[in-house]
Amino acid sequence: MRLSPQLTQRFAWVVTWVAGVSTVLILLVVVGYVVARGIAVIDLEFLVTAPEGGLTAEGGISTAIVSTIYLVGTTLIVLIPLGIGAAIYLAEYAPDNWLTRLIRYGIELLAGVPSIVFGLFGFIIFVSILGFGFSILAGALTLVCLLLPFIIRASEEAMRMVPQSYREAALSLGATRWQSIRHVLLPAALPGIVTGIILCIGRSVAESAPLFVTMGGSHLMPTSLLDQGRPLSLHVFYIAMETTAFDVAMATAIVLIVIILAINGITNWLSRRFQAKMRGEGA
Amino acid sequence: MSRYFIDRASKSVVLICAVTSFLVLLLIVTFIAKEAMPAFREVGLGQFLFGGEWRPVDGQFGILTMIVGSVCVTIGSLLLAVPLAVACAIFLAEVAPHRLREICRPMVELLVGIPSVVYGLVGMAVLVPLIRELGGTGFSLLAAIIVLTAMVLPTIICISEDSIRSVPIQYKEAALALGATRWQTIWHVLLPAARSGIIAAAVLGMGRAVGETMAMIMVIGNSPIFPSSLLDSVRTLTGNIAVEIAYATGVHENALFATGVVLFVFIIVLSSIAFIARRKEITR
16 A cells, blocks of 8 residues: 555654654653652752751752852863863964874864763872862863863864954954954954853763762862862762652752753853854844 | 063963863873773783673673673663654754744753753652562663663754754755655655764764763662663663772772773774764765
8 A cells, every 4th residue: 555645744744743742741841850849849948058968868958059169160260271272272373284183183082982981080190190089179170171172162163253354454453373362363252162161061060970980979068179079960869879858859950950051041142142243233 | 571472472372272182082091091901901801891790809800791781771772762853853843833943942952951860860760660660670771771762862853953954955945846745855855965964963872872870870770780671770881880980999990990991992983983974974
């Protein structure tokens, strides 16, 4: 029996509608379940009290929030100069020789390495050899290694999109190479670079495996970068695995999801502004 | 400081940054290989890769059970995720009304960023008790496959949809002008044209599936055994590393680094296959 094209199309349309709607629904159910189960636990006290450990996970998540802030802050302080510097080199200075190709290939390869392997690396170098011990610093440096390829890619792309005429105009006005980069190129590429940075923040908040093996698991409030820390993502993990209080885990997950939502929203808004600016609209 | 000095200095500074990035990769390979060597030397490569017993207490370090675990979980989730994701991508790109897409696409993009521990958490809270009804403890291969499918779906959907959307509109219009139905256009023109992007999406999904650690630990049971059914507990390569690294010493620790080496090689092989496949697509 040969189906007519129209009948096949009918059938295919039904299938794709079902696939599309059910997929989005299933994924929403994941978020919805977390919110439904955890929302009751969230209040201001939850956010500012420290967790007390124990089988029922009393207390709040203040130390996890602080750990996360320390972690992301430290990561960014190292990541941004290193990543943008490398991107500037690749976009502006790099000659088309074997060394450049090798560097590019290395960065591409780095992007594909599983996160737990970065954890192993961080464990052996930052925790053991360099002697930082299980600490926020070790976790942050591990994250830097993990995120480098992404910020380099995003920054380089942003710089490549700046019209050549900008560079030529700066140079023709007598600026040195570096002056044209610092005062013309970077400001022009800034929205794209900032989008990349914010995406890296999102990934730092969401990562768990490499931090699991480098940060220690202590739920106490960290007072220095060499203290152990427990970021929000790992807090969810520990509560789920070590206590019976799934509701608290769900509540922590809600905080995580809200942060990711905010980051996504900011990224979208920024990239819309970037595109409008490139098209010549707006200030 | 003269501006010419700054100019020359800045060139060196950014070069150092670029080289540092490459250095990171070099250091990772070097140190992980170095830590793994004692294990390979003592256990032997063949016994390590193909040995079916992982019992550090007795000095047994065979990771075959974990390789099987990782492979099963990855293949299982990709088998489920890729068709569903492509169908959903077709839906978003071609079938859905404009307003619906405007709502759905940002939702899917949000889901790409949801931390894996959240998926693991829902898996633990919802899936595991459900699967327990079917038999076993609930912490099973099945739970892991379902969780991993949910995790890679958004990524594959977004990239596939972008691919389908970026097919030049002339292809679509030409097909329709020749009298094809919309579905015929999608199936015979758009999908083949978007094939390399969809393959790239699948490869990215596969990379994420192979590398997933925490969510797997939460639902898979972590028993280093060969699975005989979907309801069995197994352990992945990644889970093996994360679960034991904290207290492993001596050869045990080396063996965990060796597991990392295997993972690394696995990913490189996968990426190379994908790279070659994409090159072949482009030259077609």
